[in-house]
Amino acid sequence: MIHLKVSNLHKRFGGLHVLKGVSFEVNGPELIGLIGPNGAGKTTLTNVLDGAVTPNSGTVYLNDQRIDQLQPFEVARAGLGRTFQVTRAFRRMTVLENLAVPALALGRTGGAAELRDKSMSVLEFLTLDHLRNEYAQALSGGQQKLLELGRLLMLDPDVVILDEPFAGVHPKLMEIIYAYIRRVNEAGKAIIIISHQMDAxxxxxxRLLVLNFGDMIADGPPDEVKRDPAVIEAYLGVDEEEDA
Ligand SMILES: Nc1ncnc2c1ncn2[C@@H]1O[C@H](COP(=O)(O)OP(=O)(O)O)[C@@H](O)[C@H]1O
Ligand SMILES: [Mg+2]
Structure with missing residues (x-):
């Protein structure tokens, strides 16, 4: 059973206290939304969880293994994967090569044929198979996001964090990302979706988590969280005014 336990995380950048004692748990294949205003600390939390940023204090356990002091490749090996708000493909490698890199780096490969078969089935699912021999830099922004999702699929993590997966994505690709999320979740994986797109x-x-300038101010079923006065004041109310 997948178990992520985040306890009392603090992160400061100089005088800026970005995470102020963040705690939450993920039990099993949950599908969780993480929302909060710009600058709330969502990406920083993701960076701490994936090992890119070391917290000042607090702990993170994944399946009983402590991961908050590990390097990103070790966290990936432990079973947590994330995508980036700003995509990070290897621009001068082909689409197919991009998929092979994480699997090769973590030693998660059978033979070359097996790797290629798996890569191709991932590309077909993401409708990128016709682009397999293109350089990643030739892809649209949305396609690069799909490629990044594909790289995660190759690693098959227990916990997947998607940082703004819908930002700048064409509606057609959005459907593919929805299907991706459902497929990964149905395969028994936990997913945390960070997004400003409330409808999505x-x-x-x-389940919805709301981070407000370093504090987790709500954690519960979306319908309840939506009606929580603290959430409306901190985020949803303001956002609706902006959208109007
Ligand atoms: N590496 C860093 N150095 C200094 N400040 C940072 C760094 N990363 C993030 N911050 C600051 O931390 C705050 C939270 O940022 P971020 O985690 O990106 O928020 P969100 O993803 O919720 O919009 C912002 O004020 C941002 O400027
Ligand atoms: Mg962010």
Whole structure:
């Protein structure tokens, strides 16, 4: 059973206290939305969880293994994977080569044929198979996001964190990302979706976390969180005004 336990995380950048004692747990294949205003600390939390940023204090356990002091490749090996708000493909490698890199780096390969078969089935699912021999830099922004999702699929992590997966994505690709999320979740994996797109978050999430300038101010079923006065004041109310 997948178990992520985040306890009392603090992160400061100089005088800026970005995470102020963040705690939450993920039990099993949950589909979780993580929302909060710009600058709330969502990406920083993701960076701490994936090992890119070391917290000042607090702990993270994944399946009983402590991961908060590990390097990103070790965290990936432990079973947590993430995508980036700003995509990071290897621009001068082909689409197919991009998929092979994480699997090769973590030693998760059978033979070359097996790796290629798996890569091709991932590309077909993401409708990128016709682009397999193109350089990643030739892809659209949305396609690069799909490629990054594909790289995660190759590693098959227990916990997947998607940082703004819908930002700048064409509606057609959005459907593929929805299908991706459902497929990974149905395969028994936990997913945390960070997004400003409330319709997408509410359509997909079974549970909502709200981070407000370093504090986790809500954690519960989306319908309840939506009505929480603290959440409305901190985020949803303001956002609706901006959208109007
Ligand atoms: N490496 C860093 N150095 C200094 N400040 C940072 C760094 N990363 C993030 N911050 C600051 O931390 C705050 C939270 O940022 P971020 O985690 O990106 O928020 P969100 O993803 O919720 O929009 C912001 O004020 C941002 O400027
Ligand atoms: Mg962010």
């Amino acid at each position: 978050v509410f359509a997909l999430s079974e």
